[in-house]
Amino acid sequence: MENNKSSNTLSSPEFGVDSRYKSLDKKLSDGKQLMEARLKRLNKLSRSQVINAKLLQLKLRMEDYLKQPNYQEGNFFTNFLTNYIDTIYDKRSMFAKDINITPVSLSQILNNHREPKEEFMFRLMLHSELTYKHICKFQKKTWYQVYYHEKICDTMANQNEWRPTEKKHVKIKHAVLK
Amino acid sequence: MYIVDVKTQEHFDVDITSIESQDFKKITKKEYFFNWKLEKNYEINKLIRTDDSKILGLVSIERIPEEWRIHIRLLSVSVDNKGKQKSYERIVGNLLTFISKLAIKEFAELACVSLKPKSTIAQHYIKTYGMNVTGATLSLELPEILNLVKKYDNGK
Numbered sequence: 001m002e003n004n005k006s007s008n009t010l011s012s013p014e015f016g017v018d019s020r021y022k023s024l025d026k027k028l029s030d031g032k033q034l035m036e037a038r039l040k041r042l043n044k045l046s047r048s049q050v051i052n053a054k055l056l057q058l059k060l061r062m063e064d065y066l067k068q069p070n071y072q073e074g075n076f077f078t079n080f081l082t083n084y085i086d087t088i089y090d091k092r093s094m095f096a097k098d099i100n101i102t103p104v105s106l107s108q109i110l111n112n113h114r115e116p117k118e119e120f121m122f123r124l125m126l127h128s129e130l131t132y133k134h135i136c137k138f139q140k141k142t143w144y145q146v147y148y149h150e151k152i153c154d155t156m157a158n159q160n161e162w163r164p165t166e167k168k169h170v171k172i173k174h175a176v177l178k
Numbered sequence: 179m180y181i182v183d184v185k186t187q188e189h190f191d192v193d194i195t196s197i198e199s200q201d202f203k204k205i206t207k208k209e210y211f212f213n214w215k216l217e218k219n220y221e222i223n224k225l226i227r228t229d230d231s232k233i234l235g236l237v238s239i240e241r242i243p244e245e246w247r248i249h250i251r252l253l254s255v256s257v258d259n260k261g262k263q264k265s266y267e268r269i270v271g272n273l274l275t276f277i278s279k280l281a282i283k284e285f286a287e288l289a290c291v292s293l294k295p296k297s298t299i300a301q302h303y304i305k306t307y308g309m310n311v312t313g314a315t316l317s318l319e320l321p322e323i324l325n326l327v328k329k330y331d332n333g334k
Contacts, residue, residue: 016211016254017294019250019252021249021294031247034315038317038319042319050287
């Protein structure tokens with residue numbers, strides 16, 4: 001804590017807070033007391049509050065993914081999408097019904113056996129708008145950005161696979177450039 | 179997130195990012211109330227206007243994953259933003275929201291942001307940000323975090 005002189009100077013509540021623990025014992029005992037109280041409060045949360053927290057977490061993780069540099073491989077789009085659907089539906093087929101696609105085609109997308117069609121992306125965007133409306137701001141372009149970010153990452157990470165073959169088909173012999 | 183110019187009521191977008199080593203030259207006790215150099219071993223974030231590099235607020239935190247909690251160690255606004263003569267509103271609210279988002283990102287519905295202000299200013303934090311009281315500890319959990327995000331985070 002700061003000394004008395006500065007305490008007086010800092011009497012305005014919005015200047016800030018010094019809440020550093022003075023000892024490890026104090027940190028542990030405060031943490032234990034807090035945890036007991038939190039567990040009681042957690043038990044009172046409604047299902048919709050829990051779902052809203054999970055959806056906010058998903059949105060923040062997608063935004064984090066978009067800030068990461070390229071070259072990171074993985075099925076991020078379908079992993080995020082699976083998380084989204086499983087958070088708000090008991091059965092994935094119900095989501096398929098809500099966006100008017102067949103459960104089979106949804107399953108193929110989620111298992112990376114087919115690419116999502118444009119209609120799917122449109123409907124996912126509209127669905128997310130409705131879902132996030134009362135939780136937080138959700139950028140319309142987020143799903144698109146995640147999808148294409150993953151494509152860029154995959155393409156750049158797998159250059160050794162596609163470059164030798166494709167290079168044979170590319171030349172600038174007929175271009176105006178010298 | 180944005181802050182509001184008290185005089186003109188104009189809104190300014192803000193960024194909250196990790197501080198860089200050169201920032202320590204600017205973060206004096208006179209301007210930011212505490213000796214922030216003592217926090218070098220912890221995560222420190224600064225709030226600036228997106229169009230100006232002046233630091234308007236600072237927060238240092240300790241992550242306590244075994245308790246699904248982030249503890250705020252120090253938090254302060256710049257001297258220009260203290261009290262009735264302050265230049266901008268919403269600096270502290272934005273910093274608390276930023277830390278709450280970190281907690282949600284890690285712990286979802288179990289998220290908790292804690293701090294331990296002096297009793298004289300605790301009431302202000304309880305009233306303004308809806309904090310829970312447990313002994314001398316104040317905390318943001320669900321649903322307060324969701325309310326804070328809705329109020330302060332405009333998604334930018």
